[in-house]
Amino acid sequence: MRHLLTRGPRWLRAQNLVIIIPIVAIAVVLVALYTSQAQTIGVQRDRISTLVAQNGRQADRLDSAYAEYTKLYGQAKQSGVQPTTVAPSALPGPSGRAGKDGRDGLRGADGRGIAFALCTATGWTVTYTDGDTENAGQCVGDTGTAGSPGVAGTTGASGAAGVDGQPGAPGADGAPGATGPQGEPGATGQTGATGQTGATGTGVASVSCTTTTDGATAFRFAFTDGSTQDVAGDCTPATATPAP
Secondary structure (H helix, E strand, O other): HHHHHHHHHHHHOOOOHHHHHHHHEEEEEEEHHHHHHHHHHHHHHHHHHHHHHHHHHHHHHHHHHHHHHHHHHHHHHHHOOOOOOOOOOOOOOOOOOOOOOOOOOOOOOOOOOEEEEEOOOOOEEEEEEOOEEEEEEOOOOOOOOOOOOOOOOOOOOOOOOOOOOOOOOOOOOOOOOOOOOOOOOOOOOOOOOOOOOOOOOOOOOEEEEEEOOOOEEEEEEEEEOOOOOEOOOOOOOOOOOOOO
């Protein structure tokens, strides 16, 4: 025994330590790897168990949701409603916030308005705010066709004969007036001078409606001396009757 104890330390101190140390290190590493793998396998086993349990709960939830959907679908069909399935992506999202107001655009050119319009024999004469004028078409309607004769009315019933009135009583004669006193004869007046003959006056021979050079209507007065004068006013010129 003493011999072995004496030889053992000597053997350990020899070149054999070069072989023993790597073997021990390999053994330690293998033990550590085994322990790590065992722990990893245990963790993976626990995770798998947890996922299986979660999947089971999710399957139960899906089965419950499908049963509820089937129930609601049947109730909708019984009430006369055709249910439809809409994907969540097809549902409208929440409204976004209002955008900021844009900048004002450039000021446009001033428009042309109507200052006034005048109905003349040639049509509407429109005057614009920029001074231009334009004939805007007919403003007086065409003469309509003559209407058909109306139905003759029935003869009215004869009225009853009136009763003759009674003659009135004659009035009483008035009393004769008193005779007035005779007046004194007046003085004889002087004969006046004969006046000069006045100039012959100008009378109106006729009045007609005419159209002036600016397209307006006017009353045309023709005088007995051959002169004429136009007075502006609304009237309708006479339409010339075509020769037969």
